Amino acid sequence: MTRQDPVTQRDPARSTDERPPALVLEGVSVARGGRTVWSQGTFTVRAGAVVGVIGPNGAGKTTMFQVALGLLPAASGRIEVLGAAPRRGNRRIGYVPQNYTAALGEAIRCRDLVTLGLTGGRFGLRRTSPAERARVDDALRRVGAVEYAERRMSELSGGQQQRVAIAQAIVDDADLLLLDEPLANLDLRNQQEIVRLLGDLHRDRDVTIMVVAHDLNPLLPVLTDAVYLLDGHPHHGEIGEVVQEELLTHLYGTPVGVVRTAQGDLFTRAAWPDPHRGAFE
Amino acid sequence: MTAALAAVEFQSNWFQVLQSPFLRNALIGGSLVAIAAGLLGYFVITRQNAFAAHALAHIGFPGATGALLIGAPVTLGLAVFCVGGGLLIGLFGRKVADREMATGTILALATALGVLFASLASANASTTTSVLFGNLLAVTTDQLMIFGAFTAAVVLTLAVLARPLVFASVDPAVAEARGVPVRALGLAFVVLLALTITMAVQVVGTLLLFALVVTPAATALRLTARPARVAAFAVGLALGSVWGGLVLSTMVNLPPSFFIVGLAVLAWGTVLAIAGRGSRRGAAPALVDPPHPH
Numbered sequence: 001m002t003r004q005d006p007v008t009q010r011d012p013a014r015s016t017d018e019r020p021p022a023l024v025l026e027g028v029s030v031a032r033g034g035r036t037v038w039s040q041g042t043f044t045v046r047a048g049a050v051v052g053v054i055g056p057n058g059a060g061k062t063t064m065f066q067v068a069l070g071l072l073p074a075a076s077g078r079i080e081v082l083g084a085a086p087r088r089g090n091r092r093i094g095y096v097p098q099n100y101t102a103a104l105g106e107a108i109r110c111r112d113l114v115t116l117g118l119t120g121g122r123f124g125l126r127r128t129s130p131a132e133r134a135r136v137d138d139a140l141r142r143v144g145a146v147e148y149a150e151r152r153m154s155e156l157s158g159g160q161q162q163r164v165a166i167a168q169a170i171v172d173d174a175d176l177l178l179l180d181e182p183l184a185n186l187d188l189r190n191q192q193e194i195v196r197l198l199g200d201l202h203r204d205r206d207v208t209i210m211v212v213a214h215d216l217n218p219l220l221p222v223l224t225d226a227v228y229l230l231d232g233h234p235h236h237g238e239i240g241e242v243v244q245e246e247l248l249t250h251l252y253g254t255p256v257g258v259v260r261t262a263q264g265d266l267f268t269r270a271a272w273p274d275p276h277r278g279a280f281e
Numbered sequence: 282m283t284a285a286l287a288a289v290e291f292q293s294n295w296f297q298v299l300q301s302p303f304l305r306n307a308l309i310g311g312s313l314v315a316i317a318a319g320l321l322g323y324f325v326i327t328r329q330n331a332f333a334a335h336a337l338a339h340i341g342f343p344g345a346t347g348a349l350l351i352g353a354p355v356t357l358g359l360a361v362f363c364v365g366g367g368l369l370i371g372l373f374g375r376k377v378a379d380r381e382m383a384t385g386t387i388l389a390l391a392t393a394l395g396v397l398f399a400s401l402a403s404a405n406a407s408t409t410t411s412v413l414f415g416n417l418l419a420v421t422t423d424q425l426m427i428f429g430a431f432t433a434a435v436v437l438t439l440a441v442l443a444r445p446l447v448f449a450s451v452d453p454a455v456a457e458a459r460g461v462p463v464r465a466l467g468l469a470f471v472v473l474l475a476l477t478i479t480m481a482v483q484v485v486g487t488l489l490l491f492a493l494v495v496t497p498a499a500t501a502l503r504l505t506a507r508p509a510r511v512a513a514f515a516v517g518l519a520l521g522s523v524w525g526g527l528v529l530s531t532m533v534n535l536p537p538s539f540f541i542v543g544l545a546v547l548a549w550g551t552v553l554a555i556a557g558r559g560s561r562r563g564a565a566p567a568l569v570d571p572p573h574p575h
Contacts, residue, residue: 069458089460097454107327108451109506120448121461125440152506168455 019047020083022176022208023068025234028077030060030067037063038229041077043236047175050202050222051210052239055229056252061212062098064227064234065178068210069095082175089121094169096162098180098212106154110164113153114139117168139171140164142204143197159190163197170201177201177209183218191218198222216243295532303418304531310420311523311541313432314484314493317477319516320439322498323508324470327450331495332381333370333471336388337478338490340366342395345412345482350402355412356427359482363475366391371471415486415538417527424483431476438473446470447508484523485538492542493519500549503556518548 022045029039037060045051053061066072067079070086079085082092094117114136115128128136140149143163153161162182169177179198183191198209199222213219216226226242228235230251242248248256298304325334341359348358366387373383399409411419420428439446448456449463457463474494481490501514526541 071458088458091459093458095455095458097458105327105451107323107502107506107511108447108508112507113452116444116448116452117455117459120444120452120456121459122444123441125443 019175021045021080022047022049022082023210024078024080026078028067028074028079030063030072031075032063032072036075036232038232038234039076041234043227043234045208045210045225045227045236047208048202048206049208049225050198051208052216052219052223052226052242053210053212053229054214054216054226054242054251059229059232060234061229062180064229065095065180065210065212068176068178069093091172092175094166094172094174094177096165096169096177096179096182098184106152108153109150110145110153110156110167111136111140111149113164114149114167114171117171135171139167142170142201143167157190158185159187159193162186162190162194166194166197166201170205170207173205175207177207179209180212181214182211183213183215188218195219195222216248290533292532292534295528298531299528303420304527306420306422306425307417307527307537308524310425310428310480311417311484311527311537312520313425313428314477314480315497315519315523316516317432317435317473318481318493319497319519320435320512321470321474321477322495322515322519323502323511324446324450325474325495326498326502327447328467328470330471330474331491333367333384334474334478334494335491336370336384336391337363337367337475338482338487339388339395340391341479341482342412342487343391343398346395346398346402346409349408350398354423356424356479356483359479360476362391363479363482364472367471367475368468371468411486412482413487414489414536415482415484417484417523417537417541420483428480431480435473435477438469442466442469443508485541489538489542492545493522496545496549497522500545500552503552518545522548 024044025041028041030037030041041064053064055061063072067074068081068086070081070088070090081090115132117139118132118135119128137146140146143166145160145163145167148156148160153164156164166177166179166182169179182194182198186194195218198211198219201207202209202222209222210227211219211223216223220239220243223239226237226239228237228242228247228251230247243258245256245258248258292298325331341363344358344360344362345355346358347353347362348355369387370380370384373380445456445461446466446469448459449461449466453463477494478490481493485493497515497518498511500518501511504514505511522541522545525544526537526539529540529544530537
């Protein structure tokens with residue numbers, strides 16, 4: 001599998017990257033409220049990968065992020081994030097939670113929200129410095145949110161809010177972005193624009209990006225790898241290995257088909273009962 | 282009927298009354314409360330704590346009547362019950378639904394206790410009325426000292442906590458991931474709120490407290506979304522309501538609570554009407570994303 005990454009135009013399996021892996025799990029299991037969410041997690045996400053985290057509802061995709069963020073300790077096994085043990089408040093991780101924008105009201109401007117990503121943990125009365133303001137401006141520019149930066153979050157559309165959320169995640173120059181369902185509730189065009197933005201961020205900064213998603217299709221142009229939660233265990237593979245009819249059908253518990261176009265793009269579609277192929281046997 | 286209306290009469294000597302010592306106390310006390318309440322309003326709204334703020338005032342009620350029962354200072358009783366009740370509410374999860382149920386239950390118990398203590402202490406109706414509706418004109422110099430200490434505590438603590446508290450209030454999930462002590466900040470905030478409510482109850486009373494703690498900040502939020510400006514505007518509005526309310530109440534010789542609350546609500550309604558029209562015309566929420574230039 002030496003497929004060229006269509007966005008980065010780099011061999012995803014290149015060995016020149018000397019950074020420690022973004023995420024290493026060795027025999028990890030996690031539990032919540034005494035119940036094991038998933039177990040036997042053993043995989044490595046190399047630095048600079050763009051990883052789709054997929055699996056059915058309740059499989060523990062968000063939980064995986066919480067473990068990486070140091071918000072939830074592993075019940076067993078060893079975890080390494082960016083070359084160190086997970087710890088809360090790791091400034092090298094940028095995080096956009098699920099349903100992010102729904103939680104925010106009209107009490108904050110976009111610019112101030114992004115600024116909090118840089119200075120929000122600081123106690124005491126010190127004004128935002130010109131250097132910090134410049135970094136906020138830069139983050140807003142990179143996501144294309146400059147024109148509505150002075151407006152309240154509640155005044156923006158879903159796609160615009162998601163851009164601001166991503167700006168907040170990248171403003172502190174994170175090496176690893178964890179995005180939980182960034183495409184949820186967006187229409188097709190907005191989904192594609194967010195995906196293109198992720199591709200740009202990956203190309204410009206070579207950050208590692210992990211994206212929880214229900215639907216792989218819009219993300220396929222940028223994904224290099226996938227972590228899929230299947231039967232209570234996380235598995236890792238390069239994207240070409242994961243996008244296969246049998247695996248996806250098993251993963252989602254419903255028939256899924258894969259179409260390969262001339263350009264090498266991969267698409268999944270719901271496979272309908274086909275008497276000639278016996279898809280349901 | 283005629284007798285009742287006769288009470289509302291313009292006092293020609295209102296300016297002299299305004300300079301008397303008890304009104305000077307009222308002015309200082311009311312101003313201290315307005316500062317603390319105005320500063321906290323933004324957080325009460327963003328943390329969806331409006332109901333908790335209202336409940337804390339009620340939780341103070343048995344504190345006040347209990348203090349009368351054992352002959353302790355009313356402010357002390359209020360403070361103990363408000364801070365205790367606040368911590369209790371704060372300890373109930375972050376989920377608003379859970380918190381609402383817990384708050385409502387504690388509120389009911391507290392009000393019941395308040396009534397019990399009031400009858401045990403055989404407190405007369407006017408004492409109970411002054412707890413429920415406030416009596417700014419009865420603020421003593423001793424109370425002023427306590428008010429000063431409480432307001433100083435609120436201002437200084439907020440100066441230290443402001444930024445992380447804004448983060449934890451508007452964006453708790455990310456703040457927690459970034460290492461902000463969200464839970465500890467929540468408890469610290471609830472203590473500040475309890476201290477402020479302890480004061481505010483004595484100015485506008487248990488039942489009207491909303492007008493000082495929530496309404497000025499709600500008005501300010503219509504004008505700006507920048508936390509520091511919301512705080513500044515809210516303090517200004519709260520001070521204006523207290524000062525204006527005192528002057529008006531002196532002019533017609535009626536308790537100031539109505540005028541303080543009335544002015545705060547008037548400002549809120551005015552801004553709502555004007556800003557509402559403005560936002561419909563100018564800054565209408567974008568329902569459709571404009572194409573993104575690349």
